[in-house]
Each structure stands twice: as structure tokens, then as C-alpha cells.
């Protein structure tokens with residue numbers, strides 16, 4: 205029998221927990237909520253009927269508990285798809301690799317992963333404090349090109365339209381696209397705008413924001429907002445969704461990203477109370493996720 209995945213690849217600490225998350229297999233649920241801000245973890249878990257365990261290492265805070273009979277873990281990812289690479293791989297390892305033998309299990313678990321985050325709107329009619337459910341994610345970041353994956357014909361058509369309408373600088377990353385898990389997306393019709401979310405590799409110039417310096421692509425916000433293909437539009441942008449949807453596809457997990465809009469980039473407005481909008485998103489989404 206092989207010795208399994210090497211110590212340098214699947215890194216376990218003295219507690220037998222996975223390297224960055226510091227969580228052991230029995231400590232993680234199969235329904236996962238991800239949030240960017242570590243402080244937001246307690247804002248989700250305070251709605252749990254029972255908290256079973258709390259774990260923390262670096263910016264990765266995990267609370268596992270129950271809403272009714274549904275066991276849920278809420279995990280903070282920090283900002284960006286580079287952190288999503290760590291969180292999605294370690295969540296997958298926790299359920300799909302036997303830590304004793306270091307072998308991939310024969311029966312694989314498909315996690316349900318829902319991001320509850322904040323985002324900037326690219327449409328005048330999607331105001332601050334509104335909610336968006338991401339039907340698709342387009343990645344302008346550089347994470348997924350390090351993996352291989354399969355797209356559906358519909359995804360490839362939409363991606364082709366995007367590449368035709370939004371011309372990025374030649375040295376920028378090549379955009380990629382994935383759809384949400386349909387069975388999760390369909391639960392969030394009422395009270396949510398639905399559309400394509402663009403994931404950017406930064407908050408300032410990669411989202412067309414300029415405090416000082418100069419933008420290489422000053423038309424970015426206009427071009428993203430004007431994109432249209434078969435009545436599909438880009439609603440918003442943020443910094444994690446493409447990595448979650450993309451690694452979800454690679455590893456066989458079902459993913460959805462929900463956002464509270466805190467900035468409207470067309471109107472130049474920012475929410476007067478973004479924390480209240482996020483709190484409302486959590487209170488709205490959690491019972492639906494747990495159902």
C-alpha cells in the first residue's frame with residue numbers, strides 16, 4: 205500500500221488538524237458558509253441554535269454548530285482568491301482525504317458552500333443595501349488557470365461573449381467563467397437581484413478605483429456594466445466568487461455566492477450602514493441555507 209499524500213502536500217499540525225484552518229475532519233460540517241471578514245463569523249454563528257466548536261488560525265476563523273437539525277460550519281476566508289485556494293482545498297481535504305492513511309477516500313463528499321459577502325454594484329438600478337445572488341462568476345484573477353477543468357457549452361458561450369465585449373489589457377489574466385449550483389441559486393429568487401458577478405484581483409485599480417496613480421483600463425466599469433448576452437448582465441464585482449465557483453467545479457462541490465451591495469459604482473454611493481445590510485443578508489439567507 206502506498207504511503208499516501210506526502211507531509212509537504214497535506215500538512216497536518218500536532219492536533220491532527222489541517223495546516224491553515226486548524227480544523228480536524230470531525231470538526232467541520234458538510235454545509236459551509238464562507239465570509240471574508242473574520243469578525244463576521246460570530247455574526248453568523250450567533251444565529252445558530254447550538255455552537256459545537258470554535259477554531260482559529262491566522263484570518264481563518266471557523267464556528268461549527270446547528271440551525272435546527274442542519275449542521276453548518278461558518279469559515280472566514282479573508283480577502284481574495286489566493287485565500288480561496290487555501291480554504292477550498294483544506295475544506296475538501298477535511299471531507300475527502302483520510303488523514304490517517306493520507307489517501308483520497310473512495311466515496312467523495314460534495315459540500316454545499318455559500319459565500320455571504322459584500323460587493324460593489326455595476327448597475328444604476330441595483331442600489332446600495334440591495335442583495336445579489338451570483339448566477340455566474342467571471343474571474344479576472346489568476347487562480348483557476350493553475351488547475352484544469354471542464355466548462356459547459358453554455359458557460360463557454362457566455363465567456364466568449366464576455367471576451368468579445370470586454371477587452372482587457374493583453375498582460376491581464378485571461379478571464380474564466382463558472383455558473384452557480386442551480387439547486388442553491390433557485391432558493392434565492394425573492395428579495396435578490398440575480399446576475400453575473402465579476403471577481404477582481406484587487407479592490408482599487410482592478411475595480412476601476414483610482415485614489416492616486418493612473419488606471420491602465422479606465423473604461424472597465426463602463427464596459428462591465430454595459431455587457432449583455434441573451435438578456436444576461438453583469439450585476440456586481442467583488443474578490444472571491446470566481447475562485448469558489450471554479451474550485452467547486454474542480455473538486456466537485458456545490459457553490460453559491462450571495463452579496464450585500466455596499467457600493468454603487470455608477471452612482472458613486474456607499475452604504476450608510478454596510479454592517480446592517482450584511483446583518484440583514486445573514487438573517488435572510490441562513491434559514492434558507494439550513495432548510
Ligand code: R1P
Nearest residue numbers: 240241283321322442443444
Ligand atoms: C473588499 O472590501 C472585500 O469585501 C468583499 C470582497 O470580496 C473583498 O473580500 O467581500 P467580503 O465582505 O466578504 O470580504
Ligand code: URA
Nearest residue numbers: 322323324442443467
Ligand atoms: N467589495 C468589493 O470588492 N468591492 C466593492 O466595491 C465593495 C465591496
